[in-house]
Amino acid sequence: MHNSKTQDTFVGLFVASGIAALFYMAMQVSNLGSYTSGDSYTIIAQFQNSGGLKVKSPVSVAGVRIGRVSSIRLDKESHESIVEMQIDSQYNNLPDDSGASIYTAGLLGEQYISIDPGPGISGEFLKDNSKIDNVSSAIILEEMIGKFLMNKAEGK
Amino acid sequence: MANRPSPDKPIVKVHNLSFSRGSRKIFDGIDLEIQRGKITAIMGPSGTGKTTLLKLIGGQLMPDHGSIHVDGQNVHRLKSQELFNLRKRMGMLFQSGALLTDMDVFDNVAFPLREHTRLPESMIRTLVLMKLHAVGLRGARKLMPNELSGGMARRVALARAIALDPMMIMYDEPFTGQDPISMGALVHLIKSLNTALGLTSVIVSHDVQETAAIADYIYVLAEGKIVGHGTPQQLADSDSQWVQQFMNGNADGPVPFHYPAPDYLDDLLAS
Amino acid sequence: MFEFLENLGKTTRSSFAKLGRSTFFLGHTLMGIGDVLPRPSLLTKQLYSVGVLSFLIITISGLFVGMVLGLQGFYTLSDFGAEESLGVMVAASLVRELGPVVSALLFAGRAGSALTAEIGLMKATEQLSGMEMMAVDPIKRIITPRFLAGFISTPLLATLFSAIGVVGGHMVGVGLLGVDDGAFWAQMQSSIDFQEDIINGVIKSIVFGFVVSWIALFEGYDTIPTAEGVSRATTRTVVNSAFSVLGLDFILTALMFGDI
Numbered sequence: 001m002h003n004s005k006t007q008d009t010f011v012g013l014f015v016a017s018g019i020a021a022l023f024y025m026a027m028q029v030s031n032l033g034s035y036t037s038g039d040s041y042t043i044i045a046q047f048q049n050s051g052g053l054k055v056k057s058p059v060s061v062a063g064v065r066i067g068r069v070s071s072i073r074l075d076k077e078s079h080e081s082i083v084e085m086q087i088d089s090q091y092n093n094l095p096d097d098s099g100a101s102i103y104t105a106g107l108l109g110e111q112y113i114s115i116d117p118g119p120g121i122s123g124e125f126l127k128d129n130s131k132i133d134n135v136s137s138a139i140i141l142e143e144m145i146g147k148f149l150m151n152k153a154e155g156k
Numbered sequence: 157m158a159n160r161p162s163p164d165k166p167i168v169k170v171h172n173l174s175f176s177r178g179s180r181k182i183f184d185g186i187d188l189e190i191q192r193g194k195i196t197a198i199m200g201p202s203g204t205g206k207t208t209l210l211k212l213i214g215g216q217l218m219p220d221h222g223s224i225h226v227d228g229q230n231v232h233r234l235k236s237q238e239l240f241n242l243r244k245r246m247g248m249l250f251q252s253g254a255l256l257t258d259m260d261v262f263d264n265v266a267f268p269l270r271e272h273t274r275l276p277e278s279m280i281r282t283l284v285l286m287k288l289h290a291v292g293l294r295g296a297r298k299l300m301p302n303e304l305s306g307g308m309a310r311r312v313a314l315a316r317a318i319a320l321d322p323m324m325i326m327y328d329e330p331f332t333g334q335d336p337i338s339m340g341a342l343v344h345l346i347k348s349l350n351t352a353l354g355l356t357s358v359i360v361s362h363d364v365q366e367t368a369a370i371a372d373y374i375y376v377l378a379e380g381k382i383v384g385h386g387t388p389q390q391l392a393d394s395d396s397q398w399v400q401q402f403m404n405g406n407a408d409g410p411v412p413f414h415y416p417a418p419d420y421l422d423d424l425l426a427s
Numbered sequence: 428m429f430e431f432l433e434n435l436g437k438t439t440r441s442s443f444a445k446l447g448r449s450t451f452f453l454g455h456t457l458m459g460i461g462d463v464l465p466r467p468s469l470l471t472k473q474l475y476s477v478g479v480l481s482f483l484i485i486t487i488s489g490l491f492v493g494m495v496l497g498l499q500g501f502y503t504l505s506d507f508g509a510e511e512s513l514g515v516m517v518a519a520s521l522v523r524e525l526g527p528v529v530s531a532l533l534f535a536g537r538a539g540s541a542l543t544a545e546i547g548l549m550k551a552t553e554q555l556s557g558m559e560m561m562a563v564d565p566i567k568r569i570i571t572p573r574f575l576a577g578f579i580s581t582p583l584l585a586t587l588f589s590a591i592g593v594v595g596g597h598m599v600g601v602g603l604l605g606v607d608d609g610a611f612w613a614q615m616q617s618s619i620d621f622q623e624d625i626i627n628g629v630i631k632s633i634v635f636g637f638v639v640s641w642i643a644l645f646e647g648y649d650t651i652p653t654a655e656g657v658s659r660a661t662t663r664t665v666v667n668s669a670f671s672v673l674g675l676d677f678i679l680t681a682l683m684f685g686d687i
Contacts, residue, residue, distance in 0.1 A: 004468065004471075004472070007471060007472060007475045007479075008471055010475055010479045011471045011474045011475050011478070011479060013479075014474065014475075014478050014479045014482055014580075014583065015474075015478075015583065017482075017583075017587060018582070018583025018584070018586055018587055019583075021583075021586040021587045021589070021590035021591075022586045022590075022625075022629070024590050025522065025586060025589060025590055025593075025625050026621050026625060028593075028612070028616075029518050029522065029589075029590075029593055029615055029616065029619050029625070030616065030619040030620060030621040030624065030625050054617065056616065056617040057617060058609075058613050058617075064609075065609050065613060068613075068617075105511065105610075110614065110617070211556075214559075214560050216556060216559055216560070240562040240564075241562070243559075243560055243561070243562035244561075244562045246560070247560075248557070248560040250553045250556070250557050250560075251553075252552055252553050254552060254553040254554050254556065254557030255554070255557075256549075256554055256558075257548075257549075257552070257554065267561070267563075268561045268562075268563070271561070271562075271563050271568070272562065272563075313557075316561075
């Protein structure tokens with residue numbers, strides 16, 4: 001029983017490191033971290049078709065990730081897709097005439113939203129719950145292949 | 157059965173006990189009684205199940221037939237809690253000592269006290285040191301079991317066995333493999349503890365001289381039966397061949413030198 | 428032929444007898460939990476020898492497994508131009524499968540075999556029987572704390588294994604092979620679900636810890652108390668644990684992820 005104190009300390013460290021590992025897994029590896037991402041603001045964009053975009057897909061400007069998709073839902077009137085994005089509040093100087101497009105990372109990669117900063121004519125920036133009007137939808141591979149084949153067939 | 161001691165409330169009463177292991181019959185209807193406050197020895201050649209008898213008395217094994225009463229309670233009819241309560245009043249000294257190897261001497265002796273009592277640690281310390289002093293190992297309390305000689309381990313185990321002040325201690329081959337000095341120390345300890353603490357002692361042994369020197373009464377076992385019993389003097393004068401062979405250590409006799417085998421010549425020529 | 432049938436019957440009978448004994452043993456062990464919890468010092472001592480002493484082998488193996496996954500995954504994925512998915516691949520394999528399974532196998536080899544040998548030797552040196560004669564139930568006093576410690580340690584060890592494996596995969600993938608750091612994490616985070624993947628992985632490792640501790644302690648308790656008996660029991664612990672872990676892994680995976 002002489003070294004029971006050191007033993008207790010080691011056991012404490014062991015249990016603490018296990019719990020820390022679980023916390024790390026939850027926050028860094030899984031999607032749990034995104035629910036609690038601290039300072040951010042929401043912007044909204046309405047796409048005709050959001051394709052394979054998913055909740056938590058990245059949002060980037062010039063290839064730099066500035067936020068992530070927080071929700072995707074269908075607008076019942078227009079039958080279009082309404083995508084909400086959470087943007088890190090450090091990127092608070094996006095001009096309000098910026099555009100949003102859905103791209104695919106590589107041929108088989110996942111889809112993401114790319115924001116093209118506009119010229120900033122009005123001098124205003126996108127704020128919480130601002131809406132982006134200038135959008136281009138996801139490119140659907142099957143549609144493109146279909147069109148391409150059609151054109152070929154018609155061309156002959 | 158004429159010279160059996162008067163049945164003045166024996167502490168252990170074994171009646172018509174039979175026990176077998178596989179097809180081997182170890183006990184075949186034995187009767188014996190152990191008197192309170194006395195040193196009773198159960199002797200016999202190796203392999204006659206003397207240790208088994210102790211385990212039966214302690215309730216670790218179930219007999220095939222017969223009954224064992226300890227302090228008026230039928231050991232094998234008790235519920236496990238009652239059996240545990242009875243065992244707190246019985247100490248057993250295993251041949252190997254059976255000390256817990258992950259604890260030092262002090263914690264080993266303190267073990268039954270810590271398990272069964274809510275005594276404060278200072279009181280436990282006092283008790284443990286008293287018990288260790290009784291076996292002459294108060295200075296060895298910091299040693300681990302693997303640092304003890306066989307004789308010392310047995311003495312520590314003895315201190316542990318008397319930690320809860322039992323009414324009876326069972327010694328399983330206490331003298332085997334001891335040098336003459338530790339043997340002498342153990343003989344002296346068993347005798348003095350018996351008188352000083354008012355214990356009942358049961359010694360299972362095949363060391364005739366040492367056992368006969370301190371035993372008040374001796375049972376001799378052979379081939380699953382009791383072949384003789386009496387005071388050491390009575391046994392020395394016994395005319396039973398079994399008893400004579402055992403007490404004098406003759407190589408051949410009713411217990412044959414040879415393990416049962418086919419005829420020697422036939423066996424050599426067979427191939 | 429007749430002999431064969433007789434042997435088969437004998438084997439069947441003895442396996443059933445063993446199954447019965449081990450079930451009683453487990454029940455008895457679980458009944459001791461109420462006696463152990465009020466004495467946490469018994470538990471911490473075992474958590475030390477079962478958990479803390481397995482820490483090093485688990486973390487080092489986790490790091491290397493993660494690094495190998497990073498390397499192999501990169502070469503396979505780069506054929507498809509999908510290197511950014513490396514994070515998902517590393518994390519998913521670790522969290523769902525390798526973390527719980529490999530750490531359970533390592534645990535069986537490191538701690539399970541030690542438990543069997545310890546209990547087997549305690550039996551061989553009459554320590555268990557001596558305890559019984561001191562009116563102390565050896566299962567509740569010796570087995571239950573070890574069982575609980577094994578059962579608590581394995582999920583912690585498996586989580587550590589996975590976490591360090593992800594770090595190892597990141598080191599190789601991002602640090603060495605130049606996968607984009609953001610893509611590595613972002614893809615991982617978007618594909619790994621806390622409930623689906625991480626919690627299920629933890630549940631797996633709890634089941635494995637339960638089974639490995641049970642096997643190890645039972646083999647030790649049921650051993651033939653000789654040197655040979657203890658060595659055989661130790662071997663059986665490792666072999667039976669490995670079979671049980673892999674078999675159970677298939678069943679659990681099918682139940683959790685497979686919709687079978």
